[in-house]
């Protein structure tokens with residue numbers, strides 16, 4: 001296919017034949033396509049004169065094929081050089097001898113609905129099985145703590161815990177600051193602005209500290225668990241572990257689960273302290289001394305507020321890590337699979353946290369905490 | 370071919386598709402190769418061979434303009450691939466096709482869409498023309514019935530074929546293939562070899578192929594150069610069948626006769 005110094009192909013008609021001369025490449029085909037197809041009437045005999053055609057590639061041959069298809073019969077080609085004829089023959093053979101696959105026919109509505117439902121149920125079944133295996137290996141690890149891979153757990157704890165601390169502290173501080181500022185304005189009208197300290201402390205210790213920490217855990221670590229394990233699934237590393245007789249749940253899931261549960265109290269305490277610091281900043285700028293603020297916090301919040309929050313946090317940590325890991329384990333095939341698992345881990349984690357938080361609110365109320 | 374014809378004064382017109390002169394590549398203090406010079410003639414299947422780590426893939430990356438060489442000039446289809454800039458560089462890149470070692474198909478598109486993408490991006494062909502040309506290309510590589518599959522549903526050999534179909538999407542006169550038969554069984558690999566030979570013969574495509582499969586080389590190559598890690602450069606050039614019989618270089622003999630060298 002020497003690039004010649006010849007001009008792009010042109011189309012003319014002579015004695016009922018189409019005459020293509022010049023260089024018939026993709027650019028020439030693009031310019032000629034509609035005009036050439038319009039020149040052919042269905043059912044008429046088609047003859048094409050290629051004597052002036054200096055070059056023809058597969059794109060050019062595709063134009064000739066399209067003309068034949070429109071005419072409904074094979075064209076008589078005249079004057080093609082051996083080189084041009086060879087390319088055209090090869091393209092004809094490639095296109096004609098291998099009919100295009102039938103496009104997938106859309107199933108009828110009842111079939112589509114049925115298939116979707118079965119698919120969902122199968123998905124759910126698989127997810128329950130994965131949760132079951134996670135729970136089993138958690139129980140086995142509890143019975144035999146030495147089987148846990150401690151270096152991995154330590155490494156994960158660092159990822160989940162200490163690397164999240166700057167973010168947790170920043171968000172906690174800003175949250176305390178904003179909450180205190182917003183509530184100080186209306187409470188001040190009643191001369192009750194000292195109670196801003198109680199309000200922020202109680203709501204953060206009981207509710208917002210654990211909730212926000214768990215949301216950050218889901219966003220930072222739940223997604224990372226799903227993506228890491230999902231990539232290993234796609235790369236057949238999970239299969240490799242299974243083949244070597246190593247349980248991927250103990251090997252990959254347990255260190256992450258335990259690290260997340262162990263680090264949640266740390267994150268929550270950091271969140272609580274930074275929120276109090278944020279609140280204190282606003283209060284001190286309103287003229288209250290630190291002694292008054294701290295007395296207010298200490299006298300009006302009990303250990304049950306903090307401990308209740310921490311207890312919720314342990315459950316949140318386990319659920320977020322469990323969802324992240326099981327999403328990773330159920331990663332499918334294809335280029336989007338890992339991304340989908342990571343998204344599902346974050347969304348599933350956050351939804352689960354909020355539902356659980358509602359359940360805890362009812363439980364704590366019934367128990368009189 | 371989608372570009373204006375090259376001026377007649379370049380090597381292009383003299384039947385040379387690619388030409389390297391005094392090319393060297395260094396990564397920091399590590400010289401991969403130096404003083405590499407050779408010509409690829411139009412219409413031939415030219416093979417770059419050598420042991421693992423001798424710089425075959427690096428040389429290929431220099432030739433397709435992914436990175437500049439530390440020294441030397443590289444002329445592709447009559448233009449200096451290192452110096453050419455802007456619109457001329459874009460046009461030059463449309464005049465050669467590349468198949469990467471992993472295939473590098475876009476996983477979110479069907480095989481047909483992968484092949485259609487270059488045409489849709491760089492030509493004004495109407496959609497029905499693009500589909501017809503893409504189907505013809507898939508027929509050429511023997512993948513017509515996999516047109517609507519996703520890359521993740523293809524076997525290793527089919528991925529390579531689809532990647533070749535995409536590499537020839539714009540009917541380039543020059544195509545680079547990185548390890549087309551790596552990781553394939555001998556029968557699939559032989560199928561790819563005959564595909565390369567037939568595309569070269571029937572469509573007149575010039576191929577530059579990186580490989581270390583001896584069987585492949587003896588089937589497809591018109592000429593080879595052999596790189597060597599120790600020598601940091603070309604240790605043999607020419608017809609592989611003659612090199613096999615006549616070369617006295619110990620590494621070349623070891624390669625073609627599958628024996629060990631002292632260096633191991």
Ligand SMILES: Nc1ncnc2c1ncn2[C@@H]1O[C@H](COP(=O)(O)OP(=O)(O)O)[C@@H](O)[C@H]1O
Nearest residue numbers: 396399401419420421422423424425426427428
């Ligand atoms: N980006 C890079 N940075 C540093 N060294 C590299 C880089 N790419 C390749 N090399 C080095 O170049 C040498 C040749 O690599 P490569 O071209 O991949 O070999 P081959 O394809 O022949 O097996 C190797 O020693 C490798 O370490």
Ligand SMILES: [Mg+2]
Nearest residue numbers: 425426427548
């Ligand atoms: Mg390589």
